[in-house]
Amino acid sequence: MKKAHPISGGKKAWNLDMRRQGSGEVQLVFGGRWCIDEDLPCAGELKSELSEDIRRLTYHSADLGAWDSGFPAFLATLQKFCVGRGIEVDQRGLPEGVRHLLTMAFAVPEQKVSGRRGGRQTLFVQVGAATIDFFRGMPAMLHFLGEITLSFGRLFTGRAQFRMGDLWLEMEEVGPRALAIVSVICFLVGLILAYLGADQLRMVGAQRFIADLVAIGMVREMGALMTGIIIAGRTGAAFAAQLGTMQVNEEIDAFKTMGISPIDFLVLPRILALMLMMPLLTLYAGFIGMLAGLLVSITIFDIGVFEYYTETLQALELKHFMVGLSKGSVYGAMVAYSGCLRGIQCGRSAEAVGEAATSAVVTGILLITISASLLTIVYYHLGI
Amino acid sequence: MEKEPHIKIHNLTMTYGDFIVQHDINCVINKGDIFVIMGGNGCGKTTLMRALVGLQRPAAGTVFYSGEDFWNGTPEEQARLKRRLGIMFQGGALWSSLTLAENVALPLHEYTGLPPGRIDEIVSFKLALVGLAGFEEFYPVELSGGMKKRAGLARAIALDPEILVIDEPSSGLDPLTARRLDDLILELRDSLGATIVVVTHELASILNIGSSSVYLDSETRTMIATGNPREALKSGEAKVRRFLTRGEA
Ligand SMILES: Nc1ncnc2c1ncn2[C@@H]1O[C@H](COP(=O)(O)OP(=O)(O)O)[C@@H](O)[C@H]1O
Numbered sequence: 001m002k003k004a005h006p007i008s009g010g011k012k013a014w015n016l017d018m019r020r021q022g023s024g025e026v027q028l029v030f031g032g033r034w035c036i037d038e039d040l041p042c043a044g045e046l047k048s049e050l051s052e053d054i055r056r057l058t059y060h061s062a063d064l065g066a067w068d069s070g071f072p073a074f075l076a077t078l079q080k081f082c083v084g085r086g087i088e089v090d091q092r093g094l095p096e097g098v099r100h101l102l103t104m105a106f107a108v109p110e111q112k113v114s115g116r117r118g119g120r121q122t123l124f125v126q127v128g129a130a131t132i133d134f135f136r137g138m139p140a141m142l143h144f145l146g147e148i149t150l151s152f153g154r155l156f157t158g159r160a161q162f163r164m165g166d167l168w169l170e171m172e173e174v175g176p177r178a179l180a181i182v183s184v185i186c187f188l189v190g191l192i193l194a195y196l197g198a199d200q201l202r203m204v205g206a207q208r209f210i211a212d213l214v215a216i217g218m219v220r221e222m223g224a225l226m227t228g229i230i231i232a233g234r235t236g237a238a239f240a241a242q243l244g245t246m247q248v249n250e251e252i253d254a255f256k257t258m259g260i261s262p263i264d265f266l267v268l269p270r271i272l273a274l275m276l277m278m279p280l281l282t283l284y285a286g287f288i289g290m291l292a293g294l295l296v297s298i299t300i301f302d303i304g305v306f307e308y309y310t311e312t313l314q315a316l317e318l319k320h321f322m323v324g325l326s327k328g329s330v331y332g333a334m335v336a337y338s339g340c341l342r343g344i345q346c347g348r349s350a351e352a353v354g355e356a357a358t359s360a361v362v363t364g365i366l367l368i369t370i371s372a373s374l375l376t377i378v379y380y381h382l383g384i
Numbered sequence: 385m386e387k388e389p390h391i392k393i394h395n396l397t398m399t400y401g402d403f404i405v406q407h408d409i410n411c412v413i414n415k416g417d418i419f420v421i422m423g424g425n426g427c428g429k430t431t432l433m434r435a436l437v438g439l440q441r442p443a444a445g446t447v448f449y450s451g452e453d454f455w456n457g458t459p460e461e462q463a464r465l466k467r468r469l470g471i472m473f474q475g476g477a478l479w480s481s482l483t484l485a486e487n488v489a490l491p492l493h494e495y496t497g498l499p500p501g502r503i504d505e506i507v508s509f510k511l512a513l514v515g516l517a518g519f520e521e522f523y524p525v526e527l528s529g530g531m532k533k534r535a536g537l538a539r540a541i542a543l544d545p546e547i548l549v550i551d552e553p554s555s556g557l558d559p560l561t562a563r564r565l566d567d568l569i570l571e572l573r574d575s576l577g578a579t580i581v582v583v584t585h586e587l588a589s590i591l592n593i594g595s596s597s598v599y600l601d602s603e604t605r606t607m608i609a610t611g612n613p614r615e616a617l618k619s620g621e622a623k624v625r626r627f628l629t630r631g632e633a
Pocket residue numbers: 348400403405423424425426427428429430431432
């Protein structure tokens with residue numbers, strides 16, 4: 001009556017037999033070592049061996065040697081399959097420890113959760129989803145812009161829930177503390193401009209115009225642009241991380257439940273601080289860039305200090321400063337807006353804070369680039 | 385104690401996207417009740433609390449405060465109802481840029497015209513009530529988790545709210561402090577006549593202070609019992625009895 005049906009092959013440390021026992025009953029016989037490092041069989045492979053008519057599964061493990069969690073893991077998969085097929089499983093033939101582990105594993109039923117993102121998606125789906133997300137995000141971005149506008153309205157009518165001390169702290173944080181990094185980067189950009197100019201201008205023997213190039217380049221465009229990008233990485237990310245952490249700690253919720261506007265209290269001082277400090281940083285950046293140009297000119301290209309100075313004075317007009325400063329303010333507003341937006345939109349986990357910071361920098365630089373192009377076109381047509 | 389309905393949770397369903405956290409919750413919380421929201425980890429207690437206090441719009445159903453529909457009200461009505469709530473969040477949710485005293489004082493500055501001297505007195509008293517006398521000038525980062533929670537409670541009771549909502553007050557507290565907090569909650573109910581909604585796992589405090597309760601089940605994703613937790617322990621639903629006896633009955 002018994003029909004032994006060995007499944008294990010050859011020189012494995014474990015072995016597994018399947019015995020038919022009467023109608024619709026099958027016994028699995030385990031022997032040898034059932035440890036994870038023994039190249040254990042997959043319960044999935046066994047499924048095909050269990051024919052449709054089987055109604056009951058029993059175990060026999062008298063010859064079982066050592067085992068570790070690999071053994072109950074195999075059994076658990078098998079058991080889940082049997083439950084799905086309506087096969088009754090009799091665990092009495094298993095060692096007691098294995099039975100206990102299985103009981104614990106099945107004590108809390110598996111959660112059937114719908115609407116969870118599962119598995120990897122194809123590139124096509126990912127691109128599509130990202131595009132849809134972007135357009136879905138537009139109303140939220142505009143909504144946030146509206147909220148900030150209302151908040152500014154309250155500020156000018158003196159009704160904003162706003163602490164002057166916070167504004168000072170933020171101004172210190174985004175302004176003076178950024179001087180070092182702005183100095184380094186803008187010095188190097190000034191130096192690059194000077195070399196770039198020297199090479200081209202030498203061909204027409206007009207090297208003293210390096211001064212014009214550096215002065216106008218730094219004051220009009222590069223000072224604001226480089227400062228904007230530095231601030232996006234430094235302050236925009238910091239804003240997003242700060243507000244995101246407050247979101248995770250439910251601090252923002254605490255404001256909302258008390259009827260205090262988190263926009264007034266947290267976003268407004270940050271945006272104001274950046275809009276006030278950015279023009280100053282831009283001015284400073286222009287100055288540092290010109291200093292670098294001067295150093296390069298007198299040491300490498302034999303231009304006199306006085307010559308460089310008068311040439312710079314001649315080149316610079318008030319309109320260049322106005323263009324540079326206005327661009328600086330706009331970039332500052334863009335960075336502050338994207339930092340605060342991503343911070344307030346942050347999810348409720350530590351991971352989300354990191355994503356918010358990254359996203360703030362990306363959004364900030366994107367908005368800077370877009371507004372830089374728009375402003376350049378507008379200023380060109382206005383003739384300034 | 386008069387049995388006057390204070391909060392009514394009506395057919396409430398909470399979701400995150402397509403994921404239904406809890407559906408069809410119906411409860412009545414009377415004035416002066418200490419209402420305990422029980423249930424295993426992740427069953428949706430915090431989510432229910434967020435719907436109660438106006439932070440997360442329910443997918444269906446609403447909450448009534450003294451008969452006024454919160455979720456179908458105008459923003460002005462909602463703001464007025466929210467003013468009557470004091471909320472303590474799971475981790476305290478103290479504003480990290482403010483000292484403890486400033487944290488507790490902010491709602492007082494916003495909503496009362498009290499002179500600063502009076503506010504300082506009230507702040508010190510509220511901090512003393514939660515056992516944090518002398519910590520006025522500390523910043524939240526300088527406190528342990530349990531201390532942050534207690535400071536969060538001090539802020540929640542700053543304005544003597546009609547309804548106090550507390551998320552997991554005693555997790556992470558030592559037994560004596562947890563006991564003190566229970567006593568404080570009872571005291572706030574008795575002295576201020578507040579209605580208290582508390583999310584907790586602490587069996588001792590559920591049985592000690594709870595006068596009514598709801599049990600949220602994470603398998604069926606809805607409530608399976610309401611009523612006094614002491615009665616639930618004796619003669620309630622089997623799942624609730626298991627929860628209340630740590631699986632021993
Ligand atoms: N922001 C969220 N997005 C998606 N799912 C969430 C979010 N927050 C909580 N959840 C899910 O909702 C369920 C209930 O969470 P919660 O109310 O925090 O539980 P608890 O009862 O422990 O307080 C959990 O299963 C959790 O996974």
